[in-house]
Amino acid sequence: MAKRAVKLDPDDGLIISEVGSWATEKHARVQRYIEISSATRKKYIPPPSWHAGAAYIELFSGPGRSLIKDTNRIIDGSPLVAYKAAQASVPFTEMHINDADPAKSAAVDTRLRALGGSPICYSEPADVAVDKIVAALNPSGLHFAFLDPYNLEGLSFEIIRKLSKLKVDMLIHVSVQDLQRNLDEYSKSGGVFDTFAPGWGAHVDRKQAIASFRAALMKYWIDEICKLGTTPAKGVELIVGSKGQRLYWLVFVSGHSLGRKLWEAIRDPMKQTAMDL
Numbered sequence: 001m002a003k004r005a006v007k008l009d010p011d012d013g014l015i016i017s018e019v020g021s022w023a024t025e026k027h028a029r030v031q032r033y034i035e036i037s038s039a040t041r042k043k044y045i046p047p048p049s050w051h052a053g054a055a056y057i058e059l060f061s062g063p064g065r066s067l068i069k070d071t072n073r074i075i076d077g078s079p080l081v082a083y084k085a086a087q088a089s090v091p092f093t094e095m096h097i098n099d100a101d102p103a104k105s106a107a108v109d110t111r112l113r114a115l116g117g118s119p120i121c122y123s124e125p126a127d128v129a130v131d132k133i134v135a136a137l138n139p140s141g142l143h144f145a146f147l148d149p150y151n152l153e154g155l156s157f158e159i160i161r162k163l164s165k166l167k168v169d170m171l172i173h174v175s176v177q178d179l180q181r182n183l184d185e186y187s188k189s190g191g192v193f194d195t196f197a198p199g200w201g202a203h204v205d206r207k208q209a210i211a212s213f214r215a216a217l218m219k220y221w222i223d224e225i226c227k228l229g230t231t232p233a234k235g236v237e238l239i240v241g242s243k244g245q246r247l248y249w250l251v252f253v254s255g256h257s258l259g260r261k262l263w264e265a266i267r268d269p270m271k272q273t274a275m276d277l
């Protein structure tokens with residue numbers, strides 16, 4: 001198979017990824033949350049020096065700029081959106097940015113530095129980077145993590161469990177399409193669901209109708225997150241494609257009620273949905 005040509009942003013000569021137009025919707029939520037949580041974030045920022053800090057975390061960052069498919073439009077990726085939103089309100093004390101692809105990691109590092117940032121960039125599988133990032137951060141700080149993998153395979157529950165040792169608000173991209181298309185494959189023994197929602201087999205009946213199986217699996221996942229002491233906000237936001245196809249949910253989880261209240265204030269109430277399919 002022919003290798004796909006690497007695309008570059010003519011503005012900076014660095015690589016870009018390709019995204020659907022709906023990527024702007026998740027970026028808008030990241031931006032709004034960073035803006036609306038700025039007053040709370042400020043309380044964690046030095047001086048005085050005993051304040052514990054407020055970091056931004058991405059484990060699946062992309063290169064920092066993306067081309068919208070079938071257009072000539074190049075947009076900021078989530079790390080740049082987050083950096084700019086924080087600079088315009090209350091800057092993060094640190095940015096820990098990871099992408100398994102070294103070229104993307106190098107590109108996002110260069111782009112954030114060109115804006116004046118000092119990110120700490122990693123190029124590891126997310127489940128490796130998460131250990132380094134958690135070890136580097138003060139658990140008493142107030143951190144914000146955006147988890148934006150391509151698919152459920154990347155979203156191991158261990159990542160969420162490890163991050164929840166920090167005081168952290170998390171915005172998690174859960175691919176509905178992936179769940180719909182790969183249900184059979186993922187539910188095999190040793191399949192993706194065993195890392196996405198470990199223990200699901202003992203709690204979710206695989207033999208029920210497909211739609212109720214998916215809903216039960218997601219309920220189990222949410223319940224397991226709650227057991228970590230961090231609670232999902234009431235409505236998850238469903239992002240749909242240009243033809244109305246269900247693409248992904250944005251699930252916001254936080255250990256404190258203020259975080260959930262802030263999220264409730266900015267998410268689009270028209271898109272609130274139960275996690276059924």
Ligand SMILES: C[S@@+](CC[C@H](N)C(=O)[O-])C[C@H]1O[C@@H](n2cnc3c(N)ncnc32)[C@H](O)[C@@H]1O
Nearest residue numbers: 060061062077078099100101125126148149150
């Ligand atoms: C959906 S894209 C991220 C887009 C980015 N958050 C944005 O909005 O601009 C997912 C990224 O995850 C990276 N990736 C894939 N598998 C990974 C893994 N196991 N660990 C870390 N990064 C991974 C890919 O290289 C890709 O850049």
